[in-house]
Amino acid sequence: xxxxxxxxxxxxxxxxxxxxxxxxxxxxxxxxxxxxxxxxxxxxxxxxxxxxxxxxxxxxxxxxxxxxxxxxxxxxxxxxxxxxxxxxxxxxxxxxxxxxxxxxxxxxxxxxxxxxxxxxxxxxxxxxxxxxxxxxxxxxxxxxxxxxxxxxxxxxxxxxxxxxxxxxxxxxxxxxxxxxxxxxxxxxxxxxxxxxxxxxxxxxxxxxxxxxxxxxxxxxxxxxxxxxxxxxxxxxxxxxxxxxxxxxxxxxxxxxxxxxxxxxxxxxxxxxxxxxxxxxxxxxxxxxxxxxxxxxxxxxxxxxxxxxxxxxxxxxxxxxxxxxxx
Amino acid sequence: xxxxxxxxxxxxxxxxxxxxxxxxxxxxxxxxxxxxxxxxxxxxxxxxxxxxxxxxxxxxxxxxxxxxxxxxxxxxxxxxxxxxxxxxxxxxxxxxxxxxxxxxxxxxxxxxxxxxxxxxxxxxxxxxxxxxxxxxxxxxxxxxxxxxxxxxxxxxxxxxxxxxxxxxxxxxxxxxxxxxxxxxxxxxxxxxxxxxxxxxxxxxxxxxxxxxxxxxxxxxxxxxxxxxxxxxxxxxxxxxxxxxxxxxxxxxxxxxxxxxxxxxxxxxxxxxxxxxxxxxxxxxxxxxxxxxxxxxxxxxxxxxxxxxxxxxxxxxxxxxxxxxxxxxxxxxxxxxxxxxxxxxxxxxxxxxxxxxx
Ligand SMILES: Nc1ncnc2c1ncn2[C@@H]1O[C@H](COP(=O)(O)OP(=O)(O)OP(=O)(O)O)[C@@H](O)[C@H]1O
Ligand SMILES: [Mg+2]
Numbered sequence: 136x137x138x139x140x141x142x143x144x145x146x147x148x149x150x151x152x153x154x155x156x157x158x159x160x161x162x163x164x165x166x167x168x169x170x171x172x173x174x175x176x177x178x179x180x181x182x183x184x185x186x187x188x189x190x191x192x193x194x195x196x197x198x199x200x201x202x203x204x205x206x207x208x209x210x211x212x213x214x215x216x217x218x219x220x221x222x223x224x225x226x227x228x229x230x231x232x233x234x235x236x237x238x239x240x241x242x243x244x245x246x247x248x249x250x251x252x253x254x255x256x257x258x259x260x261x262x263x264x265x266x267x268x269x270x271x272x273x274x275x276x277x278x279x280x281x282x283x284x285x286x287x288x289x290x291x292x293x294x295x296x297x298x299x300x301x302x303x304x305x306x307x308x309x310x311x312x313x314x315x316x317x318x319x320x321x322x323x324x325x326x327x328x329x330x331x332x333x334x335x336x337x338x339x340x341x342x343x344x345x346x347x348x349x350x351x352x353x354x355x356x357x358x359x360x361x362x363x364x365x366x367x368x369x370x371x372x373x374x375x376x377x378x379x380x381x382x383x384x385x386x387x388x389x390x391x392x393x394x395x396x397x398x399x400x401x402x403x404x405x406x407x408x409x410x411x412x413x414x415x416x417x418x419x420x421x422x423x424x425x426x427x428x429x430x431x432x433x434x435x436x437x438x439x440x441x442x443x444x445x446x447x448x449x450x451x452x453x454x455x456x457x458x459x460x461x
Numbered sequence: 462x463x464x465x466x467x468x469x470x471x472x473x474x475x476x477x478x479x480x481x482x483x484x485x486x487x488x489x490x491x492x493x494x495x496x497x498x499x500x501x502x503x504x505x506x507x508x509x510x511x512x513x514x515x516x517x518x519x520x521x522x523x524x525x526x527x528x529x530x531x532x533x534x535x536x537x538x539x540x541x542x543x544x545x546x547x548x549x550x551x552x553x554x555x556x557x558x559x560x561x562x563x564x565x566x567x568x569x570x571x572x573x574x575x576x577x578x579x580x581x582x583x584x585x586x587x588x589x590x591x592x593x594x595x596x597x598x599x600x601x602x603x604x605x606x607x608x609x610x611x612x613x614x615x616x617x618x619x620x621x622x623x624x625x626x627x628x629x630x631x632x633x634x635x636x637x638x639x640x641x642x643x644x645x646x647x648x649x650x651x652x653x654x655x656x657x658x659x660x661x662x663x664x665x666x667x668x669x670x671x672x673x674x675x676x677x678x679x680x681x682x683x684x685x686x687x688x689x690x691x692x693x694x695x696x697x698x699x700x701x702x703x704x705x706x707x708x709x710x711x712x713x714x715x716x717x718x719x720x721x722x723x724x725x726x727x728x729x730x731x732x733x734x735x736x737x738x739x740x741x742x743x744x745x746x747x748x749x750x751x752x753x754x755x756x757x758x759x760x761x762x763x764x765x766x767x768x769x770x771x772x773x774x775x776x777x778x779x780x781x782x783x784x785x786x787x788x789x790x791x792x793x794x795x796x797x798x799x800x801x802x803x804x805x806x807x808x809x810x811x812x813x814x815x816x817x818x
Contacts, residue, residue: 358578366593367566
């Protein structure tokens, strides 16, 4: 297990490194002069040169990338702004803060949205899938599968305003959604997230419903299910202990991957509900033309996805005795 | 030898059902998208305590389906089962699931052909053996584990106290089949149904498994239904033999009768189609020509008639219009319109010379 994890972690680092290289080069090729953006209006060429030098923009592209990577591992000093600890993701010109600090300020909202949302889509999706498989061919099955199809073809930017108009503006069932830190006010922290959670989960749960349904039906037709019944095990026992156990590994896999996706920032949901998380930050960094922030958010998101990929593979090894990892 | 209730027309319950297992007029139908599959029709057989009934027949002839019906393992949603299956006098057809569960794995057990598929990959061998024991005897986990080790030892798995914690994929095919036998016998069932338990194994392992079953039968007095394609295995283990074709019994008798003096063209074909070690090389194997009939639209009359090479010898068009009853001819039951005399002469003049070298 340890060997597996080290191997995969090293692999992830290589991928991130390549990602830094590619995105850095891409960002640098943009026709945006960072120095110009950070120079007061009508600044002289001398002033511009100083800003450029302070930002390290007068170095060659290669040196800049190298500095960035060095910052990731050992940190970097940023003149008057102090020392940026490793992993240093650079300095945000629009926020006048280190990128890593900006991300850390915004990440709790994403975590809150992701965790609550994923619990919603897991519970709803798996429950509907199980009942559909159990009552295969019934009215419930038909309705659930139609809803799945509907959910899968829905767009969040369409549903979110509708849901807000209905539940917040018209019915007054919920307050205006938004993120409040849980430690500050647990109740409004949760009530403010209910709508975003549900809306985010719409595009995810339908996939679980379909997967769980077909996995369970497939499992129930397996020979070992018949053999277990031949031993006198009850239908209920066979259902929970054998069929569900067999469906578990694939479901956990999908869930882990989805968790990685939502934890790397749900852009549309965050923007639709005005939640200041990683996704919103990504959008803002782009509109502010803050390249260091863009780059930092991108890397951070990619790291979240990579971590969950590794977690998923490890979980698969634990859940299926036939899979050996190491 | 077990007694066969001999004079009987198919469909009429004969004998008072005093045998250990008695199947009468069993019909199994599946509703499918294409229509109704008549998988088993008017099947009758008895099995005596401690004896072995071999069931042979082509793929798709209804061997598994009829025995799954005995175990009550068909999906009631698309299956209708009619007739009577009595185990020690208790009627199994129509028995509530709850009561069936108490019998399965306890009084009657089943082993399957593909041991890798029939064991769950997610649980240890030990747990899967202990499960029915714990369920039926109320034993706790520790007792269950001990019993699993005991059973593994009994079926000849080396180091049972270690292997009890292995997963199925860590066993070889032969060991897995032994483990499955251990699993089925863990509650000392009185009836064991073995559905092609040796088909997936190589010949030496096959022989070991057959010997093991025979030994265990001796020890516990288990009655066995042994389904196979292999007449060699039948010779080893069966007391009586039932030959099935298209969901019906076409021949039934003692092992000697069926193997030495088969009375049905399908049985003759079967004999001619198996390789013999002592046959000279240039005697060709004769596979039965044609393919098994559709069970959705079985041929009228005798289901074997389209493939039968002796059809012309029956007067009139009886083979195509009238289904032959399972009746005694030359010592045991067979379902064919040929007269006993015709059968005897075909057997001695055509079939047996083909086989001998
Ligand atoms: N659940 C089912 N639904 C529909 N048809 C079925 C079902 N189970 C079996 N059958 C059909 O019933 C017939 C008999 O099948 P069965 O499994 O008893 O054959 P078998 O004699 O055991 O063959 P084999 O030697 O290949 O195991 C086959 O034609 C099969 O297609
Ligand atoms: Mg079969």
